Each structure stands twice: as structure tokens, then as C-alpha cells.
Amino acid sequence: MKNFFLISVMMLFAVTFAIAENDTGDNPAGQAIGNITLVQNAGAENNNTATNEEIQEVQNDAIDDETSKESEIISESNFGAKVRLLELRKSAVKSRIYAEEIIKILSGKGQTVAELQGITEEMKLIETELKTFGEGANFSAEHFVEIKRDLKELNKEFRDIAGKNLTSGDKKKLQDSLKNNTELSGLQDDIHLVLKNLNAERVGKILKKMNKTDENLTEEIRNGNVSKDQVKNKLKDIFGKLGDKEKEKVKEAVKEKNDKRIQLRNKIAEKIRLENVLVRKERYLERVKLLKSQAAVDRVNRQIELLNRVQNKLSIKDEQLSNQRAQLQMEIDKSEGELKNEDAGNRNSPSGSGGGKK
């Protein structure tokens, strides 16, 4: 009996150790993406398979914590999606203005700028892509994450080529190039307007959890006539006047919503990691059809080649992922629906500030 117990404990220890070992990510036999483990191709390395460093590079930049948090409000409401879409557009426009200015400066110095022009052409295509989302109804957290990553990468490549050739005087000139830009100021005005509506909507949701309404307050937020501190104090006052039972109910509702939000964020991140290689490749394949600059075509083709090699190495097959993607998408849609529906009554009321995402 003693021996049996001893063997059981040792087995438990071995299992615990094995799990811990697997969590370190050093497992050379496989790479975990989301819930599935993709077994690396056996056999010698060749040109059709990526190195471990390349795989890590592609997988690690799928999504970071900051981006995950930023994308959270996209799933929350149509205003949330629109504000992030506009903010991303603003950053993209800024980068493109800088890039065009740098090309002018370097051309003036007689330097070759073909590669930089190619990157700028890609930046413009991304701006066009962002514009196609219009009011943000179809702009998802996944779009945000992928496009943000793409812009970051283009900026980095541009910087690596151009940065060393710019003097401090050139950089000063670049900062001035943003001044009085009507496109940027127009976007900034749009952002402020949507933010007011988003904040009115969010305050409406909190009030609803307290079983209260305050149309004056939400209207004042929408009109920009009330400061952030004033709103917070008002909400604290209202909460403070609630009875103990009501306070407890509010706490439960807030906790439930936070849990749902975290679950949704994790599911979206899992889906992005799962389909990272395929989605990115699809976007590059679409883009390469639209590019005119040979330098840009070459750059994108190099990326496609890298992703093909990563895909080969990880044995990622479309059919292998399709079921999991569909399952995760169903869960995401359900969670998003729950989060949006919790204040459906508020949106339909006169104090509500617009419908949810379509």
C-alpha cells in the first residue's frame, strides 16, 4: 500500500515537472500557437523552412499587452471601434507625412530613395485600407492589431534605411512639417467628437449598473461641458448614496463585466496568435497586387517568402486551423454580444448615444 502511494506521488511529480518544462517554450519538438501544438517538420533544415529565430520573430510580434488593451474598447461599442480606427489613421498619416518629407530631404542631397518610396507607397495603401472601414462598423480588434503591427514594421524599415542619413537640422524640419496640417487637425477633431460620445455612452453604462439615469450628465459629456474630475466625482456621489444591498449588486455587475472583458481580450489574443501567419500572408498577397514600386514588390515578396517558410516549418495547414478559428470566432461574437447587450436599453433610450457595431 505504501509503495503504491509512493509511486502515485512520484507520477504526480513527473507530470507536474513535464508541464512546467513545456511552459518554458523551449520544447524543441513543437511550437504552441493558441490551443494547438504545431509539430515542426522532421528532417534537415532547407531553404523552404524557417529558422527558429525567424519563427520566434513572426510569432512574438503577433500581439503585445499594450495593443491588446488598446483594442479592448473596439469590441465594446461602435464608438470604441471608431475612436481606435481614427487614432490609428492619425498615426498612419503622421508617418506618411514624415516619410514624404524625408524623401524630399534625401533626394535634395542626391541620395537614392527608391526603397523609401516603396515603403511610402505601402504606407499609403494602409491609409486607404483604413479609410475603407468608414465609420468603424466592421473594424475589429484583429484588424487593429494587424494594421498597427504592419505600420510599426514599415516605420522601422524606413528608419533603418533613412535614419542614419538625417542630420539634427533635418529632424527639426520634420517636426515642423506636421504643423498646420489640415488632414491631421481634421482627424483630431473627429477623434474628440467620437470620444465625447464614447464617454457619454460609458458613463451611461455605469449609471445603468447603479440603476440610475442622468440625461443631463451624459448630455453635458457629449457637449464637452464637463471635466473628467467632475464626472468622476458625480459618479462617486451617486454610488455613495446607494444602499448596502444596491452597492453589492453594482459590485457584482462590475466584476461580471470585467471578467467577461478579460475573457474576451484573451480569446481575441488567442485567435490572433493562432492565425497570425496566415492572416499576414493573405494581406501581403493582396498588397503585392496593388504595388507599383519594384522595391516595394520585392520587399513584400521577401515577407511572403519568410511567412511561407515559417508556415512550412510549423506545418500550419489552413484546414488544421479553420475549425479552431471558427470556434474562437463564435466565442468572440458571443462575448461581444453579451458585453454590448448589457446596456442595450441604455442605447435605445433618448440619452443613449448610438447603436452597437453591426
Added chain:
Amino acid sequence: MKKISILLGLLIVIAFLAGCGQKEIQDTDKSATQPPSGQETSDMDPLIQGEIDNSLVDDKEIDIGTPY
């Protein structure tokens, strides 16, 4: 006696690993509900305080770096 010593040793290791795992879960839970640092605290429930403090969204510069 020797077997009992091994058994005790293993149990201590397992308890330690389980404790580490539990602490990690607790830390994750805490960070999900705590209000952002630097914000005022009061005798209000931290969950509600965090909810109210985070109720309003500020304009955010999406950091994609610069081309220079």
C-alpha cells in the same frame, strides 16, 4: 524511514509548485481589478473606484514609432 523521507520531500516540492501557481493566478486577478497607478484612492471599494476612474477614455496616441 528512507521512503518516508523521500515521500515528504516530494510532497514539499509539490506544495511549493502549487503555491507558486496559486500566487501567479492571484497576481493576475489583482492586476485585472486594480485602478491604474497614480490615481487617487479613497475608502471606496477598489473595484468601483477602478471602474469610475477608468470610465472616461482619453485621446491616445497609437505608438507605431516614426520613420526617422
